[in-house]
Amino acid sequence: MAKSINITLKVWRQKDAKSKGHFETYHLENISTDSSFLEMLDILNEKLVDEHKEPIAFDHDCREGICGMCSLYINGHPHGYESEVTTCQLHMRKFKDGDVITVEPWRSRAFPVIRDLMVDRGAYDKIMQAGGYISVNTGGTPDANAIPISKEIADEAMDAATCIGCGACAAACKNGSAMLFVSAKVSQLALLPQGKLEAARRAKAMVAKMDELGFGNCTNTGACAAECPKSISLSNIARLNREFLCAKLKD
Template sequence: MKLILKIWRQNSASERGRFVDYSLSDISPESSFLEMLDILNEKLIMEGEEPVVFDHDCREGICGTCGMYINGRPHGPDELITACQLHMRKFSDGDTIVIEPWRARAFPVIKDLTVDRSALDRIIEDGGYISVNTGNAPDANSIPVNKEHADLAMDAAVCIGCGACVAACKNASAMLFVSAKVSHLALLPQGRIEARERVHKLVARMDALGFGNCTNTGACEAECPKGIKLTNIARLNREYYRSRIF
């Protein structure tokens, strides 16, 4: 395949960035999107230019490290995958592909396609856990968990923290991310004890970190590579209001 790439290049957060055009040929449709970028980088290095910096690690869609807009969509044109799972067969010969970093106030650009997503960790630090120390747990089967709730908790817990929801949202809200953690823990009996406090702390921290609020457009759900549902945001809101009233 032959491709034209328009890639965002930016040296640091304080410098201005710009799109730079690159052309590539002989790309196998069986290669992955990041392998295509590897090929570009090898070429740039041989030509004496600086390679494009992008975050990636597991390359199997689970670590949440990779993330970029590809033709305007977080993680690219395919559904329910991360950028590393995207394959070139989803594109056509001669295509122009536009590649940009996540754009959100809470995710400053570090270099090229790499952004700082540590704000997501700050949110979790404020209460995205069950406060139990190692060594004082009862037998694992002593608290039965309704299977339906356990399954719903799991569906929320699969969030990989990639930030696509924030990138997709016109308000750059982290509501889907926060609601996934709130739901995961609130749905389990072990997590109910701190549920009330948790939802408040996490939402407050999200606001303080510069993420926007949720206006129910659903872009986050549409772009989430793990299929986290909007119903988690509904659950977060319910938890939030309930904790205010009772």
């Protein structure tokens, strides 16, 4: 049987990128614990629209944890306290009756707020454009056994490739560093033979773009991996460091 709870929300409201933001408090009653966090925000928005007020802007798309569009810094954690889930996979059953929930946008110099809880994560796209691809002419599909790849390597590359680029790593990092994201993208390609050829150029280009866009310096606190909805491992960061330093030493 569905249970319902009453909650208080403190939500960051900001008219546009240039305006000064502030917290607004909302009381919500009879929220079903079966609803997801984003559905709860939908309910709040409908209420706001009924009251002829501006609804809260927040990012969302697939609502099944794979697109990387949802964000939200909930009670001090990107994607909420639950590990290995995105905000869209967070459900109201994880909250108690009477809870006060603080919802903030990602805060990082490289992710400026567009409106309310929406931030511009175009910086990650720019890093990808700088080198997060393979530029070989692939021709026809080769036989799967033409290039043998060990199970361990394939698994590690696949684990790195699960990164959805949501930005939780930079949002969680006290240094606003994007190293976990960049390292996952560098790793998924550098581990495989097709990506190895351009590994050095890729690492240099992506790190240079990351630095240029104003992300901070990684100090290995590990907050990124702890908050990552896809559990991207910190060992990817070691691999990125290795790839980058080896590439620089060859210059």
